[in-house]
Amino acid sequence: MSLVVDIQKDFGGFRLNVQFEAQEGIMGILGASGCGKSMTLRCIAGVEKPDAGRIVLDGRTLYDSARRINVKPQERQVGYLFQNYALFPNMTVRQNILCGMRRLKDKADRERLLCEQLELMQLSGLEKHYPAQLSGGQQQRVALARILVSRPKLLMLDEPFSALDSHLREKLLVEMKETLRRYGGVSLVVTHNRDEAYDLCSSIALMETGRVHTHKPTKQLFADPGTVVGAMMTGCKNIAPARCVGEYEAEVPDWGITLRTARPVGENLKAVGIRAHYFGPNSRQNSFGVRIIDVVEEPFADIIRFRYENQAPGTEDLWWRTAKQNRPPKEAWGAYTLGISPVNILTLYDPGEEPEAGQEEGTAG
DSSP, X not given: OEEEXXXXXXXXXXXXXXXXXXXXXXXXXXXXXXXXXXXXHHHHHTSSOOSEXXXXXXXXXXXXXXXXXXXXXXXXXXXXXXXXXXOOTTSOHHXXXXXXXXXXXXXXXXXXXXXXXXXXXXXXXXXXXXXXXXXHHHHHHHHHHHHHTTOOSEEEEESTTTTXXXXXXXXXXXXXXXXXXXXXXXXXXXXXXXXXXXXXXXXXXXXXXXXXXXXXXXXXXXXXXXXXHHHHHTTXXXXXXXXXXXXXXXXXXXXXXXEEOSSOOOXXXXXXXXXXXXXXXXXXXXXXXXXXXXXXXXXXXXXXXEEETTOOTTOOOEEEEXXXXXXXXXXXXXXXXXXXXXGGOEEEBOTTTOOOOOOOOOOOO
C-alpha cells in the first residue's frame, strides 16, 4: 500500500507545490497554520482540484492532469476526518456510522460492522445519542467509526486533537495510535503540534509555505533535522549562525565559542542548534563559563536562561531546561559552567545541502 503525491495549485497569493511518498503506517504532516497542510489533504480527497500533477493510491491514479484523470471524491476510497468531525447533528450515533455503509446492501453485514465498530470505539450503549450529547472524544470516535466502516485505502486526519481539551489529548492520543495500528493502511495526520507528531507518527514531512521541506523517519528527524527550519519546527530553542573551522569543529560567533561535534562539519554549514534539555553542569565536553540571567518555572522543570561569557551583545539568551533539583544556587549565577556532548550538537544547512542524516535517536522538546 502506498501513496504518491506530486501536485501544484495556485491560490493567487499562495502556491501549493507538494511532493511526497507515503507507505503503510502513520505519516505526519507538521507545519504552522497556513502552510498548506489542510489544503494538501483536500486535494488528495478530491475536495479541491490541483492545477497540475498526479496523485496515485495503491497503484490507482486518482488525479493526473496530463491524462485528464480526476476521480470523484466518493470513488477515491479515501477516509477524511475533518477538524470538526463533520457529524450530522440530527442523526444518532448509530445513524451517523451507518452513513459510512451506504454501498453495503446486505442488512446483516451492515449490522455486524456497526456492532464491531461500536465495540472497538468504546461506543456501546451510546447508539441512540446525538452528537450534542457526546464528549469531544466520543464525537471523534464516532467520526472515525463512520470512516472505517467504508474500508478506505487511505485514512487522513486533519488536526484530530485540536477540538479537544488538553487533559483529554494524552489519553486519546494512545487510543488513536491503537486505532491506526489496527487500520493498517496508509494514514496521514496533519498537525501543528510537534509532540503529537512525535508520539503518533512513524515518519514526518515538515511543511513550510506550500512545500514539503523535508520528510524523514520521526526519530531521525528529531535527532538530526538537518536545516534551521527543521530544527525550529522540531522545537530546538537554541540556534545560531556557525561556520566550519575543522572536520569536527564549528565556530559560533554569536556565542563566542567553538564547539566540537560528533558529525563531520560540512564547508556549507549555516548554523548549529542545541536542544534545551541537552546541557549539563557535569559534562566536560564543550564546557564553557556562563552567566545565568533568569529562571522560568514550569510545573515539573525549570527553564534557565543564560549567556556565554564571551557572547556577543544583542544576541538572544540561551535556554537550558532541567529538573528542578538541578537549579543552580543564586550565588553561582554570575559564574557557572555548562557543557554539552558533541553528539547533541545539531549541524544545520540550507535545504537540499545537508549531508546524509545520522541515525541517533532524539526526543521532542
